[in-house]
Amino acid sequence: MQSPAYLPSCTRKTYHFLIKLIQNAEVNEYEEGVEPTLEFVMTKKDITGSGAPATLLVFNNEVGFSRKNMDSICSVGRSTKKGKRHQGFIGEKELHDWLA
Template structure:
């Protein structure tokens, strides 16, 4: 979810898409799409949130059917 990416001070956000001609997933696919960005990545708080069903750190409406529903 790009809307809540965090970047280090002074870093220009970047996003890169790479299409390979090999199946690095070993699923029989003819190619693989790799997506890279230079955000900070998951923090301890993010990991705890993922592991805590119903206690997301994301703001917003908490009704059934919202994006990111666990």
């Protein structure tokens, strides 16, 4: 797979990571009547202090995590995605898997 000119150093793993970010934004909850937006901004410096050569910022206008979402993220085996396979939620390969 050849990277587009504007993404000269992207690998297959990078594309999968970006696709996961888009898929996650797609299944977010949005206020009624709000058109969902998603924006990627790449800085030329490391604003995280992690030693990275750049920083990827991801913005969208979702309603955000609920208490139930936070409890699920912090609890093994209690995913809020359970039983939603028919809606496209599979509960596999989370973002941290793509970063490894």
